Amino acid sequence: MTLLHEPLRKLVSQSLITLIQAQLEAGGVSKDTMSVGDVYKALVDPPNAELGHLAFGCFITAKNLKKGPPVVAQLLAQELKNEVAQNIVLKKTIASVEAAGPYINIKFTASGLSDYILKPLLSGETFKAQLTEATPKMMIEYSQPNTHKELHVGHMRNMCLGDAAVRLLRYSGYNILASTFPGDVGTHVAKCLWYMKFHNKESIPMMNKGAWLGAMYSKGNLLLEDQVGTPQEDENRKVLTDILKQLEAKNGEYYDLWKQTREWSIELMKDVYNWADIKFDQWYFESDVDSDSVKTVKKYLAEGKLVESQGAIGLDFSEENLGFCLLLKSDGTGLYATKDIELARRKFEDYKIEKSIYIVDQRQALHFKQVFKALEVLGFEQAKDCYHLQYNFVELPDGAMSSRKGNIVPLTTLIETMKTHVATEYLARYKGEWTETEVDTVAGQVAKGAIKYGMLKQDTNKKIVFDMNEWTKLDGESGPFIQYSCARINSLLKKFSFDAKAEFAGEVLSHASELKLMQHLMNFNTVVLGAAENYKPASLCSYLYDTAKKFNTFYHDCPIGTAETPDLKKARLALAYSTGAIIKHGLSLLGIPTPERM
RNA sequence: GCGGUCGUAGCUCAGCUGGAUAGAGUACUUGACUACGAAUCAAGUGGUCGGAGGUUCGAAUCCUCCCGUCCGCACCA
DSSP, rough: OOOOOOOOHHHHHHHHHHHHHHHHHHHOGGGGGGHHHHHTEEEOOOSSTOOOEEEEEHHHHHHHTTTHHHHHHHHHHHHHHHHHHHHHHHHEEEEEEETHHHHHHEEOOOHHIIIIIIIIHTTTTTOOOBSSSOOOOOOOOOOOOOOOOBBEEEHHHHHHHHHHHOOOOOOTEEEEEEEEBOSSSSSSHHHHHHHHHHHSOOOOSSSSHHHHHHHHHHHHHHHHTTTTTTTTHHHHHHHHHHHHHHHHHSSHHHHHHHHHHHHHHHHHHHHHHHHHHHSSSSSSSSSHHHHHHHHHHHHHHTTTOOOEEEEEEEEEGGTTOEEEEEOOOTTBOHHHHHHHHHHHHHHHHHHHHHHHEEEEEGHHHHHHHHHHHHHHHTGGGGGGGGEEEEEEEEEEEEEOBTTTTTBBOOOHHHHHHHHHHHHTTGGGGGGGBOOHHHOOOOOOOOHHHHHHHHHHHOOTSSSSEOOOHHHTTOSSHHHHHHHEEEEEEEEHHTTTTTTTSSSSOGGOOOSSHHHHHHHHHHOOOOOOOOHHHOOOOHHHHHHHHHHHHHHHHHHHOOOOTSSSSHHHHHHHHHHHHHHHHHHHHHHOOOOOOOOOOO
């Protein structure tokens, strides 16, 4: 449940609800028809700062009072004005109240904005505010990479989304467990091992074994496709079956090779997660649930809960337009859905979670509909608490990426290219001035900002066309733009030895750019909470970009070093510091670091 | 064929749980560094919100149909 966490909105809604409830009673309506929460929710941003800093839309109130919204706005605005005139606290905080059509526009005083917004930012209180209560314990599963294949830029979108969702929800007060589900069994493994064993002539490298293994898979797959229709085809199939049997039996030469090569891939995953500052509370491997999932499904079969069709076993959902959910192949082995059914139960049982989120690309929409439906039909009550958070995939300018075909941009290539680009195009100017270590660290941080922001800024339902040339352009709406603004703030604060604990007079802030920036900072927690609960990190991205832009305007319009008075200088520094705090916290919720300088 | 996604400025996208004059970036045109950091700022050009109906005091937003796009639809994961 969402709380009234934003102090200025809370103040306004508490004042308004008293007036509204009096009107309701006067009109013969129960005052409980509307709560302070209803008023809080009806507070919106005016279209521009000239109108006000906060607006109350009178639509619902008007409906309850059975009057026209503009009439209600007039009435309530007048009453609120009277209230402000009489109340010392309100008088100090609210500068004006004006009805405009169905809206009541409220402007705050500089000291109001400063007391309620800047001060909690300076003390850090804003970031400790309790935003929600009684939230469900949730598990978020994201990043389901296959071993024996190479991680590519497509995987990055999933990782960024999942990690941001975890961070945003935790900040918002949710108890979140992060899990990953790597695919370490299946035909792709067999194909990879087959190629290694029979066709590979290279020696195994000392470094980056995971990437090399991914190449083995690609080559194997291409060769197998080439040999379709040739005398080798039958032989290949036989060998692949042999390999899979050994893996299942957990015994034999291929099993040993699997154990060894699997580690190489896991090492690559860990390197990438480490680069991205991602930590999982739980790693579920497909090999862990594989055999149990088949047992579970066979138990359901024995209980008569499943049906046979064309020699295979599953559930028929054609009436729900979900097709046939296949759970046991005609050879008695399981499938992806089989494992997901087992895993879904484990998650709820292992961790007593109340909600289970799956971040998987939208091509799996039918799969998850089937799995959740199957869980429901099989009597698993928590099926209703499972949610597939889908996103559109990343493709290349010339079409879909496929590690099967080998036309991928490996993640390591993206990371290295971006880092080198940042170092040579931007950081080279600090050569001699900065240590090599600092250049390297900052290049990494900026590269991370560019990549993560790029993956997150686009809403989940739109596909991303990945073009390295476009991605290395770092101006405009980009992570580095925001990081750069923050670095400038750092440099300002350092130059003028700003002390966040020192007193300052917020009422001297009167420039339009100052007020607009303060008004914007007010919305941080509201935006974060919305981004978290709607699983939309993109909305925080655009908020932070706006923050940086509004800061840049302020920075341009309002000189600090040469401010007219020492008080104004101090207050402007406090505003700069507050903005920096918002940017740092905001970016950290997206998993993006802020370099001290860049 | 069935189901789903998307369609907003030349291009890439916000806005979509209905509300004030549809916004950014980019590209293009111009202006601002002897200055608190130009990875910046300021100004301008650019829109039948895919089309047609409907619901509503009010629709880019909700509903229906149509067009276009991409994706999925049993023994891969």
